[in-house]
Amino acid sequence: xKGVVLSxxxxxxxxxxxxxxxxxxxxxxxxxxxQAAPLYPAGSIHIAVVDPGVGSKQADILVEAGxxxxxxxxxxxxxLATRAPRRIWRIDAPGFRREPVSPTFxxxxxxxxTAARLATGAGPxxxxxxxxxxxxxxxxxxxxxxxxxxxxxIHVDAFGNLITSLPAETVAAAPGGELLIEVEGAExxxxxxxxxxxxxxxxxxxxxxxxxxxxxxxxxxxxxxxxRMGAERGTIVRxxxxx
Amino acid sequence: xKGVVLSxxxxxxxxxxxxxxxxxxxxxxxxxxxQAAPLYPAGSIHIAVVDPGVGSKQADILVEAGxxxxxxxxxxxxxLATRAPRRIWRIDAPGFRREPVSPTFxxxxxxxxTAARLATGAGPxxxxxxxxxxxxxxxxxxxxxxxxxxxxxIHVDAFGNLITSLPAETVAAAPGGELLIEVEGAExxxxxxxxxxxxxxxxxxxxxxxxxxxxxxxxxxxxxxxxRMGAERGTIVRxxxxx
Amino acid sequence: xKGVVLSxxxxxxxxxxxxxxxxxxxxxxxxxxxQAAPLYPAGSIHIAVVDPGVGSKQADILVEAGxxxxxxxxxxxxxLATRAPRRIWRIDAPGFRREPVSPTFxxxxxxxxTAARLATGAGPxxxxxxxxxxxxxxxxxxxxxxxxxxxxxIHVDAFGNLITSLPAETVAAAPGGELLIEVEGAExxxxxxxxxxxxxxxxxxxxxxxxxxxxxxxxxxxxxxxxRMGAERGTIVRxxxxx
Numbered sequence: 001x002k003g004v005v006l007s008x009x010x011x012x013x014x015x016x017x018x019x020x021x022x023x024x025x026x027x028x029x030x031x032x033x034x035q036a037a038p039l040y041p042a043g044s045i046h047i048a049v050v051d052p053g054v055g056s057k058q059a060d061i062l063v064e065a066g067x068x069x070x071x072x073x074x075x076x077x078x079x080l081a082t083r084a085p086r087r088i089w090r091i092d093a094p095g096f097r098r099e100p101v102s103p104t105f106x107x108x109x110x111x112x113x114t115a116a117r118l119a120t121g122a123g124p125x126x127x128x129x130x131x132x133x134x135x136x137x138x139x140x141x142x143x144x145x146x147x148x149x150x151x152x153x154i155h156v157d158a159f160g161n162l163i164t165s166l167p168a169e170t171v172a173a174a175p176g177g178e179l180l181i182e183v184e185g186a187e188x189x190x191x192x193x194x195x196x197x198x199x200x201x202x203x204x205x206x207x208x209x210x211x212x213x214x215x216x217x218x219x220x221x222x223x224x225x226x227x228r229m230g231a232e233r234g235t236i237v238r239x240x241x242x243x
Numbered sequence: 244x245k246g247v248v249l250s251x252x253x254x255x256x257x258x259x260x261x262x263x264x265x266x267x268x269x270x271x272x273x274x275x276x277x278q279a280a281p282l283y284p285a286g287s288i289h290i291a292v293v294d295p296g297v298g299s300k301q302a303d304i305l306v307e308a309g310x311x312x313x314x315x316x317x318x319x320x321x322x323l324a325t326r327a328p329r330r331i332w333r334i335d336a337p338g339f340r341r342e343p344v345s346p347t348f349x350x351x352x353x354x355x356x357t358a359a360r361l362a363t364g365a366g367p368x369x370x371x372x373x374x375x376x377x378x379x380x381x382x383x384x385x386x387x388x389x390x391x392x393x394x395x396x397i398h399v400d401a402f403g404n405l406i407t408s409l410p411a412e413t414v415a416a417a418p419g420g421e422l423l424i425e426v427e428g429a430e431x432x433x434x435x436x437x438x439x440x441x442x443x444x445x446x447x448x449x450x451x452x453x454x455x456x457x458x459x460x461x462x463x464x465x466x467x468x469x470x471r472m473g474a475e476r477g478t479i480v481r482x483x484x485x486x
Numbered sequence: 487x488k489g490v491v492l493s494x495x496x497x498x499x500x501x502x503x504x505x506x507x508x509x510x511x512x513x514x515x516x517x518x519x520x521q522a523a524p525l526y527p528a529g530s531i532h533i534a535v536v537d538p539g540v541g542s543k544q545a546d547i548l549v550e551a552g553x554x555x556x557x558x559x560x561x562x563x564x565x566l567a568t569r570a571p572r573r574i575w576r577i578d579a580p581g582f583r584r585e586p587v588s589p590t591f592x593x594x595x596x597x598x599x600t601a602a603r604l605a606t607g608a609g610p611x612x613x614x615x616x617x618x619x620x621x622x623x624x625x626x627x628x629x630x631x632x633x634x635x636x637x638x639x640i641h642v643d644a645f646g647n648l649i650t651s652l653p654a655e656t657v658a659a660a661p662g663g664e665l666l667i668e669v670e671g672a673e674x675x676x677x678x679x680x681x682x683x684x685x686x687x688x689x690x691x692x693x694x695x696x697x698x699x700x701x702x703x704x705x706x707x708x709x710x711x712x713x714r715m716g717a718e719r720g721t722i723v724r725x726x727x728x729x
Contacts, residue, residue, distance in 0.1 A: 002258050003282030010284065014258065015488050015500065023402050024465060039489030039594070041496065052465060055440025103440035104462075105455035108282070159509050197541025197589035212591035219590075222510060222538060245501050246525030253527065257501065266645050267708060295708060298683025346683035347705075348698035351525070 001047070001112040004098060008116035017046075020158060024052040026077050027233070030137050031155045031163070033070075034080035035213050042067035045115045047107070048077045055103030060091040060110045061134055062118075062127050069118055071111045076137040092128040140165035151216070153235040160224025164237045166216040171208075171239055180242040181208045183218060186230025192218050244290070244355040247341060251359035260289075263401060267295040269320050270476070273380050274398045274406070276313075277323035278456050285310035288358045290350070291320045298346030303334040303353045304377055305361075305370045312361055314354045319380035335371040383408035394459070396478040403467025407480045409459040414451075414482055423485040424451045426461060429473025435461050487533070487598040490584060494602035503532075506644060510538040512563050513719070516623050517641045517649070519556075520566035521699050528553035531601045533593070534563045541589030546577040546596045547620055548604075548613050555604055557597045562623035578614040626651035637702070639721040646710025650723045652702040657694075657725055667694045668724040669704060672716025678704050 005012050017036045021029045029050035037046050051073045059074040065086035070078045091097070091114050101109040114127055142165055143150045151165035162183070171179055171194065183190045183206075192206035201207045203222045206229070211217030216237070219225050226232065248255050260279045264272045272293035280289050294316045306313040306321050308329035313321045334340070334357050344352040357370060385408055386393045394409035405426070414422055414437065426433045426449075435449035444450045446465045449472070454460035459480070462468050469475065491498050503522045507515045515536035523532050537559045545560040551572035556564045577583070577600050584595040600613060628651055629636045637652035648669070657665055657680065669676045669692075678692035687693045689708045692715070697703035702723070705711050712718065 002260070003279060003284075003287075006258070007282065007284045015492070016259070016502070017488070036489060039493065041489075041493045044489075053442050056442035058442075102455035104452060104460075108455060199539050199542035199544075209590060212588035212594060217590075245503070246522060246527075246530075249501070250525065250527045259502070296685050299685035301685075345698035347695060347703075351698060 001049070001107050004108055004112035005116045005119070008113060009119040012116065012119045015040075021050055024050065026050050026052070026075050027137060028155060029077045030080040033077065037068065037070070037081045038066075040068065045069045045071065045118050046081070047111050047115050048072040048081075049107035049111060050077050051075065051106060054106050059131070060106055060114075061131065062089045062091050062114060062124050063087070063134070064124050069115075069124065071114050071118075073106065074135050076135045079134060079136045080139075087124070088131040088134050089124055090128040090131050093126060095122075096127045142166060142170070148238055148240045150236060150238045152237060153231055153233050154215075156226045156232060159219070160226040160228075161211075161217055161219040162225050162231055162235070162237075163211060163213065164216045164218065166237060166239060168210045168214050168216070171210065171216055178242040179208075180240045181216075181218075182238040182240075183229055183231055184236040184238075185228075186232075186235075187228070188230075190229045192225075198222075244292070244350050247351055247355035248359045248362070251356060252362040255359065255362045258283075264293055267293065269293050269295070269318050270380060271398060272320045273323040276320065280311065280313070280324045281309075283311065288312045288314065288361050289324070290354050290358050291315040291324075292350035292354060293320050294318065294349060297349050302374070303349055303357075304374065305332045305334050305357060305367050306330070306377070307367050312358075312367065314357050314361075316349065317378050319378045322377060322379045323382075330367070331374040331377050332367055333371040333374050336369055338365075339370045385409060385413070391481055391483045393479060393481045395480060396474055396476050397458075399469045399475060402462070403469040403471075404454075404460055404462040405468055405474055405478070405480075406454060406456065407459045407461065409480060409482060411453045411457050411459070414453065414459055421485040422451075423483045424459075424461075425481040425483075426472055426474055427479040427481075428471075429475075429478075430471070431473075433472045435468075441465075487535070487593050490594055490598035491602045491605070494599060495605040498602065498605045501526075507536055510536065512536050512538070512561050513623060514641060515563045516566040519563065523554065523556070523567045524552075526554065531555045531557065531604050532567070533597050533601050534558040534567075535593035535597060536563050537561065537592060540592050545617070546592055546600075547617065548575045548577050548600060548610050549573070549620070550610050555601075555610065557600050557604075559592065560621050562621045565620060565622045566625075573610070574617040574620050575610055576614040576617050579612060581608075582613045628652060628656070634724055634726045636722060636724045638723060639717055639719050640701075642712045642718060645705070646712040646714075647697075647703055647705040648711050648717055648721070648723075649697060649699065650702045650704065652723060652725060654696045654700050654702070657696065657702055664727075665694075666726045667702075667704075668726075669715055669717055670722040670724075671714075672718075672721075673714070674716075676715045678711075684708075 033048050061074045063070040063082045065082035072078050096114045098109040098113050140152050140154050149170050153162045154165050155163040179194045192208040194208045198221045201221050208218045220228050276291050302317040304317045306325045308325035315321050339357045341352040341356050383395050383397050392413050394407050396405045397408050398406040422437045435451040437451045441464045444464050451461045463471050519534050547560045549556040549568045551568035558564050582600045584599050587595040626638050626640050635656050637650050639648045640651050641649040665680045678694040680694045684707045687707050692706050694704045706714050
């Protein structure tokens with residue numbers, strides 16, 4: 001892919017965000033892109049290739065949101081990073097494809113040429129017809145029941161830290177009482193201490209905190225929270241006031 | 244290596260192709276380079292360091308083919324990417340080495356300086372004397388016996404997909420009958436369905452298809468074909484007409 | 487982090503040295519930085535983020551040594567790469583931080599902005615007040631007892647090679663006798679042959695040699711020395727004259 005981009009757009013600057021997304025894990029790719037992309041300068045062109053449905057009837061798409069571009073398959077991998085207002089185009093113009101297009105590697109034959117064309121001044125509408133909608137990943141739920149807010153683990157990072165669906169507001173205010181946080185792991189139910197950062201607890205202890213992406217996260221100091229609790233994507237996390 | 248290149252050639256642009264080649268696996272490195280290099284602009288300088296014989300009598304070489312340069316050890320790692328006509332030089336001129344040359348890291352002390360010199364305008368013949376030949380990796384065989392074509396797995400990629408030695412022509416035409424494909428894995432003999440892309444079969448099923456490099460490949464939809472079949476490099480793959 | 491740098495310093499050139507440092511392993515990060523940094527051009531800005539104490543009272547620091555800059559946490563990760571004379575500053579000026587600073591990701595919110603400011607011409611003293619001292623990693627000992635020099639393994643690389651604390655001088659001269667090298671692994675005591683490079687021994691055999699960083703290293707030809715011997719960081723290595 002890098003060779004294709006540099007052959008078509010010799011002045012393009014290439015930046016690797018991550019090669020650590022597990023194979024075929026569209027959701028993990030979508031989370032990684034949504035965390036990183038907002039930090040890049042407007043006008044950046046982001047390519048995301050987590051594409052188990054490559055070569056099927058699934059469309060290849062180009063999205064413009066917030067002044068930047070997103071290129072990838074229409075399987076939801078672009079959906080968390082691109083919030084409304086956004087515009088979507090199907091990629092099918094000949095100049096945006098490298099013929100013959102391999103049915104198993106659109107990254108090389110469609111997404112890389114599209115990014116190169118955008119980088120050299122083409123407008124997004126040249127790529128193909130506009131689309132009304134794209135595949136959206138379900139935003140994991142946040143449910144409120146009485147005094148309890150329930151969410152789930154949406155991502156486990158390389159350190160074994162758990163990123164949850166619960167936004168910072170969930171834990172921002174607990175007037176008149178302390179927060180009680182519960183994680184329903186395969187190894188049992190755990191109650192991490194709520195704090196600011198890892199060193200607020202002893203080595204080996206579990207801590208819940210507002211992570212750098214603005215979500216509630218759970219970590220184990222000097223270890224892996226995922227392994228300790230038997231937690232994975234979908235594991236239930238609850239916050240209640242201990243008042 | 245990157246620091247050495249940038250110290251000698253401050254304007255050089257560095258691109259990482261892969262750091263995923265298994266340790267000391269010259270053949271896997273050669274396949275990776277042969278897949279990626281043709282996609283880069285002519286004039287590119289490719290460095291390949293898979294070098295278990297570093298510091299022995301093995302030569303360090305520089306190859307010119309198709310208007311691009313290839314730098315690495317003379318152990319075959321450059322042989323699949325550089326097809327005739329090509330020219331070969333031994334690297335031994337003082338200006339192309341960083342003294343003292345470590346006997347265990349020619350990547351840093353020979354290949355990086357050589358690439359930097361080429362990037363700043365030196366001619367390849369300045370690197371050292373021309374060579375008549377270089378170490379060639381055997382191109383894995385394709386044998387025809389009656390109506391059967393037999394090849395082997397030459398590479399297992401990060402997804403567990405198998406890349407075989409069988410070219411697209413092997414499966415291009417099967418007039419009057421369907422193709423029967425057999426893989427002799429350690430877990431038994433398997434018969435993947437022939438198709439275009441992963442989604443042509445059900446999740447978990449095996450599929451054979453012409454891969455993005457123009458070879459017959461075998462994958463498991465949403466899984467690892469290598470693990471399912473107990474297949475690895477050298478595993479036998481046969482194609483026969485089912486007519 | 488890359489997005490933050492490029493947003494603030496669009497002309498900056500980004501180079502990844504390694505993403506292979508084990509999680510929270512400050513010592514391994516310090517060794518990796520000390521090996522790579524001296525090879526980069528003077529004026530380079532190095533960021534090292536191995537930061538298990540992020541968000542605690544630990545300072546964020548900026549070090550100038552040898553005409554280059556080093557940015558990271560004050561936990562020792564910068565200490566092996568920056569030899570005296572050096573100057574140290576605490577990073578706390580508003581322009582060098584991205585508010586609000588996450589207590590778990592100073593890489594993004596402190597170190598990346600600091601590097602970007604330096605890259606666009608800010609002086610290091612603008613970052614904050616000078617410091618007299620920083621956290622130093624203990625340089626692993628080299629002990630001499632009679633004719634024996636004893637050191638330890640300070641790093642195990644991706645190939646399973648052992649980098650020791652023993653400098654090249656330890657094995658440079660053994661007049662009138664051969665060197666005897668002992669490794670006290672969990673799998674027993676091993677005596678690797680002393681040589682120049684891997685191919686000086688048979689496949690599968692152990693070899694000790696002066697590595698590319700100028701330290702005594704121990705490898706297994708075509709295999710992993712660490713696994714063969716049960717060696718890890720801290721494993722004792724002795725050199726004695728066999729005369």
